[in-house]
Amino acid sequence: MTTPIIDLRGVCKSYNPGTPVAVEVLHGIDLAVCEGEFACLIGPSGSGKSTLLNLIGLLEWPSAGAYLLKGRPIEQANDDERTRARLETLGFVFQFHHLLPAFSALENVMMPGLMRYGAYTAAQRASAAELLAAVGLGDAMHKRPNELSGGMQQRVAIARSLALAPDLVLADEPTGNLDTHTADDVFALLRQFNETRRTAFIIVTHDPRLAARCDREIELRDGVLVNDAARKR
Amino acid sequence: MRFEWTVALRFLREGGLQTLLIIAGTTVGIAVIVFISAFLGDLQSDLIRRTLGVQPSVIVRPAEEIARPLHQAAGVTALDQVQARAQRLRSVDQWQALQAELEATPGVRAVSPVAAGPGLVTRGDANKSVTITGIVPARYVAVTRLDEKIVAGGLPLNPGDVAIGTDLARDLGVAIGDKVRLSTPTSPGDAYQVRGIYDLGQRGLNRAYAYVTLPTAQALLNLPGGVSSVEVAIEDLFGAERFAAALQAKVPHEVESWMKANSQLRTALDNQTIMTLLVRFFLALVVAIGVASVLIVSVVQKTREIGILRAMGASRGRILRVFLVQGALIGASGAVMGSACGYLLTAVMSNFVRADDGTPIFTAHFDAMLFGYTVLGAIVLGLIAAVMPARRAARLDPAQAIRL
Numbered sequence: 001m002t003t004p005i006i007d008l009r010g011v012c013k014s015y016n017p018g019t020p021v022a023v024e025v026l027h028g029i030d031l032a033v034c035e036g037e038f039a040c041l042i043g044p045s046g047s048g049k050s051t052l053l054n055l056i057g058l059l060e061w062p063s064a065g066a067y068l069l070k071g072r073p074i075e076q077a078n079d080d081e082r083t084r085a086r087l088e089t090l091g092f093v094f095q096f097h098h099l100l101p102a103f104s105a106l107e108n109v110m111m112p113g114l115m116r117y118g119a120y121t122a123a124q125r126a127s128a129a130e131l132l133a134a135v136g137l138g139d140a141m142h143k144r145p146n147e148l149s150g151g152m153q154q155r156v157a158i159a160r161s162l163a164l165a166p167d168l169v170l171a172d173e174p175t176g177n178l179d180t181h182t183a184d185d186v187f188a189l190l191r192q193f194n195e196t197r198r199t200a201f202i203i204v205t206h207d208p209r210l211a212a213r214c215d216r217e218i219e220l221r222d223g224v225l226v227n228d229a230a231r232k233r
Numbered sequence: 234m235r236f237e238w239t240v241a242l243r244f245l246r247e248g249g250l251q252t253l254l255i256i257a258g259t260t261v262g263i264a265v266i267v268f269i270s271a272f273l274g275d276l277q278s279d280l281i282r283r284t285l286g287v288q289p290s291v292i293v294r295p296a297e298e299i300a301r302p303l304h305q306a307a308g309v310t311a312l313d314q315v316q317a318r319a320q321r322l323r324s325v326d327q328w329q330a331l332q333a334e335l336e337a338t339p340g341v342r343a344v345s346p347v348a349a350g351p352g353l354v355t356r357g358d359a360n361k362s363v364t365i366t367g368i369v370p371a372r373y374v375a376v377t378r379l380d381e382k383i384v385a386g387g388l389p390l391n392p393g394d395v396a397i398g399t400d401l402a403r404d405l406g407v408a409i410g411d412k413v414r415l416s417t418p419t420s421p422g423d424a425y426q427v428r429g430i431y432d433l434g435q436r437g438l439n440r441a442y443a444y445v446t447l448p449t450a451q452a453l454l455n456l457p458g459g460v461s462s463v464e465v466a467i468e469d470l471f472g473a474e475r476f477a478a479a480l481q482a483k484v485p486h487e488v489e490s491w492m493k494a495n496s497q498l499r500t501a502l503d504n505q506t507i508m509t510l511l512v513r514f515f516l517a518l519v520v521a522i523g524v525a526s527v528l529i530v531s532v533v534q535k536t537r538e539i540g541i542l543r544a545m546g547a548s549r550g551r552i553l554r555v556f557l558v559q560g561a562l563i564g565a566s567g568a569v570m571g572s573a574c575g576y577l578l579t580a581v582m583s584n585f586v587r588a589d590d591g592t593p594i595f596t597a598h599f600d601a602m603l604f605g606y607t608v609l610g611a612i613v614l615g616l617i618a619a620v621m622p623a624r625r626a627a628r629l630d631p632a633q634a635i636r637l
Contacts, residue, residue, distance in 0.1 A: 059544060059632040080548050087546025094635060098541045102247040115546050118235045160545075 003071040004032035005089070005167045005200055006056055011065035011075075013051055025051050026223045028065065033168065036198040038191065040211045043220035049204045050172060052220060056202065057090055057170045058082040070167065087116055091161030091199075095173040098157065099145040105132060105156045106141040112163040124163075131159040135189055151182035158189055168200045169193075175210065183207070234558075237551060240542070241558035248531060252563075255527040259567025259611070260574060262520035266513050267575030267607055272582075273509050277502050278470050284498055285491055286433040287377040287442070289345070289464035290473045291480065292494075293331065294487045295323045322350045324459025325486055335465055340476065342466040343375035346447065349461050350454035352422075354397070354443055355414040356405045363401065363443040365415060367450020367460075376466040379431060379444075385409050386429035390446050396429035398439030415443060419455040517610075521618040524563050528556055528622035532629075539626055540634025553627040560619025561612045568611030572604050 013026040025048045033039060043049050054060040055067070058074065067075040069085055077085070092098075099108050106128055113124040132141045135155040137148075145153050154174060161169045171190065175183035187210050193199055202218075205211055219227035245252045300318045325331065328346055335344045345368065352365035370388050374380045380388050386409040388396060395415060397407075407413060407427050416422030425445065433439055451457055467476050473490035481488040492499045532539070539552055 054632045057544065059635075080550075083543070083546055083548040086544065092544050094541075098537065098635065100538055100541060102243040102538075111542075112545055114236045114239060115542075115551070120235075 002034060004034045004068075005070055007032045007066075007068040007071075008056070008062075009066040009068075011055060011062045011067060013048070013055060013060065014063045017063055024063075024223065026055070026062075029223075029225055031218065031225065031228070033200055033202060035167065035200055036194065037200045037216060038194045038214050039200075039202050039216040039218055040214040041202055041204045041218045041220060042206070042208075042211050047220045048223045049220055053170050053172055053202065053204055056168075057092060058086050087112065087164070089167050091164070091166040091169040093154070093157050093161045093169060093171040093174045095176045099153055099160070101145050104142050104144055105137060105148065108145070108156055109141075109160045109163050112160065116164060128159070128163060131162060132156070134193075135159045151178050151186060154178065154182075154186050155189060158186070158193070162193055162197070162199065165197065166199065168202065171201060171203045173204050173206065175205065175207065183210070187213070234554070236547070237554040237558050240555045241562060244531065244535060244538075244555070245559055245562060248527075251527060251531070255523055255563055256566050256570070258523045259520050259563055259615075260570040262516045262523075263567050263571025263607060263611055264574035264578060266516050267572050267603065268578045268582075269509050269513055270603060270607075271575065271579050273506070277505065280502070281470060281491070281498070282378070283434060285495065286435060286438045287379055288491055288494065289376050290467045290470060291465040291477050291488060291490050293325060293335075293463040293465065293480070293484065294461065294489070295325050296485060296487045298323075322454060322456065322461060324348075324456055324461065325463055328460045328463055331463055331484065331486075335463070335480075340468050340472070342468055343372065344466075345369065345372040345376040345464045346460040347373070347462050347464055348447055348450040348454060348456050348459065349442075350417065350450070350456070352415055352417040352443065352453060354401065354405065355416065355422075356407060356411075359405055361401060361404060361440065363397075364441055365417060365450055365453055366442045366444050367447040367454070368444055369447050373444075373464075376464050382431045382433055383429050384432045386427070388429050388444075390428060390444065392446050392449055393423075393425055394428035394445070395425040396431060396444040397427060398442065399430055399432045400436050400439035401443075402427070402430050404440065415445070415453060417453045417455075420453045422453065425449075517614055520567070521614050524560055524615055524618035525621055527563075528560060528619055529625065531559070532556065532622050532626045535626075536629060536634045539629050540631045543629070543631035544635060549627040552629075553623045556623035556626050557616055557619045560615035560617075560623070562615070564611035564613070564615025564618075565608060567615075568608040571611070572607050 008029050008031045011026060011029045012024060014022055014024040016022045029052060041049050041052065051060065055062055058069075062075050065075070066073060069089060074082065074085060099105075100111065103111065106125075109128040109131055110120060110124055113128070114120060117124070129138070129141060132138060135158055137152060137155055137159070140148060140152060145156065148156065158174070161171075169190075174190070175186050178186060190201055190203065191213070194201055203210075203214065211217055216230050217227065218225065297320055298318045300315050302313045302315050332344050332346055335341055348367035349364050352363055354361045354363050370390055374388065383396070384399060386396070390396065395413065397413075402408065405413060409427055409430065411427050412424045413427060414422055415425050429444070431439070445453070447460070451459065454461075467473060474492045477488045477490035477493070542552065
């Protein structure tokens with residue numbers, strides 16, 4: 001069996017530990033995601049989905065438990081190591097698109113490359129343009145985010161999350177702000193990259209229709225994994 | 234650093250009016266600092282030149298004569314009451330050797346021997362007491378620039394010629410070509426023709442000196458072959474006291490710098506230096522505070538972008554540097570434009586602000602050195618101002634920043 005990309009073992013997360021207002025939002029999560037998986041993370045509001053996603057995305061530290069990223073323990077790593085791991089292994093797509101408004105669509109997609117290589121290279125420009133073409137924005141790549149519709153912005157965000165060919169993309173309600181039709185398009189796009197590039201996805205969603213189209217359904221309730229089922233396609 | 238520069242430049246451009254305003258503020262602050270710095274040195278030397286009139290930077294006089302009481306025999310105690318000796322007019326011993334030695338000293342611009350003593354100018358029934366000053370015109374002019382103060386006639390004096398001040402000329406009712414009598418306690422004197430009239434800009438000074446040739450003064454003052462002082466002009470006006478102290482240690486004469494002879498002027502100038510230093514310091518402080526506050530606001534405005542960049546894999550150090558670069562860029566652009574404005578301001582002031590006699594009061598020294606220091610200083614200032622905002626940006630928690 002191959003090494004999972006992420007391997008969480010008994011991970012807990014508390015806020016304000018050791019104070020009277022301490023609250024534990026995740027209780028002993030065990031979760032592994034391997035290459036090429038297409039999983040959705042569902043659960044009611046306040047169940048800890050975003051916190052879990054932030055933990056996986058190395059934006060927050062677990063209070064207890066172990067976290068192996070590609071077999072390497074990362075729960076004790078310092079900020080710089082975690083930042084580097086994010087850059088090299090993970091991609092993010094957020095609900096509110098979160099593009100950089102000061103940069104064009106193309107520049108947004110090239111930003112991870114600029115961070116990683118410290119320069120804009122011709123090869124990066126070509127691959128960024130290719131990604132934008134793949135998400136159907138070949139004609140709009142020099143537009144600023146505020147000149148694009150919500151669906152288009154989300155497609156730019158998806159292209160950006162894939163710029164450095166990460167092993168795993170974390171998508172926090174990527175279709176939460178889009179109409180049904182656009183949401184279907186965006187979802188299909190994620191699926192397409194999953195199949196063509198073998199990129200693993202964890203998608204947080206409230207939409208049961210979309211959840212039903214994922215290979216694996218992870219359900220979180222009150223900070224506990226209550227259901228983790230692979231689904232035959 | 235390519236990432237930092239790209240993002241910093243884009244953030245500044247995105248800042249729009251906010252960026253323009255802070256650069257404008259920095260420009261104005263730095264323009265005034267440059268303006269003050271360019272003028273300060275020249276303003277002071279100009280002031281000294283105008284106030285001191287014909288005083289040299291350093292003057293060498295014979296040492297004072299002192300009374301020496303004889304010592305009593307042992308066992309006898311006497312309470313001495315020693316009267317100070319009256320100082321007669323004496324020559325500087327070996328002044329020609331001293332003059333040659335001074336001329337060979339580095340930092341000396343000119344040396345002029347002077348024989349000066351008390352005398353009377355008489356015309357008809359009018360007597361005016363003056364200092365009869367014997368000079369070698371070419372040398373004296375090199376030390377005091379008296380030639381620039383001549384308002385009528387000229388200075389190349391011959392034996393039998395005298396140059397006096399405008400107020401003395403008016404008091405005596407004489408003009409160029411008229412004759413006056415010069416006399417001293419030791420000489421009945423002779424008639425001299427007024428050849429030049431000078432104006433030192435101060436009434437007292439314009440009545441004080443009657444310039445004659447050195448041999449004439451030596452004869453009138455009974456100082457055959459001698460001089461009462463040797464006057465020295467040095468390159469570094471503010472190094473006069475140091476120069477005088479060094480010279481004092483070598484020669485058996487009394488050496489005095491303009492700084493000691495005019496301690497009040499010197500104190501005033503020192504105060505001016507401190508004041509302008511303070512003004513410049515506080516201007517710089519205001520500029521720094523302005524830059525810091527604009528960047529702090531920018532960090533707040535860009536919280537979400539910073540969060541995205543951090544989530545995408547920008548380290549804390551990189552975010553820190555993005556804001557430091559912004560501070561440095563604001564400082565540098567303010568310095569370049571501020572130097573240009575400061576230069577323009579100095580040019581305008583040089584042209585339009587003039588003294589009574591029509592000469593420009595300000596002649597600014599604006600050189601590459603000042604420009605270099607300004608740019609360097611402004612970049613450092615911008616960096617320092619950006620430290621606090623940059624640290625705040627770097628400390629942002631990406632998970633929280635994105636949620637906003």
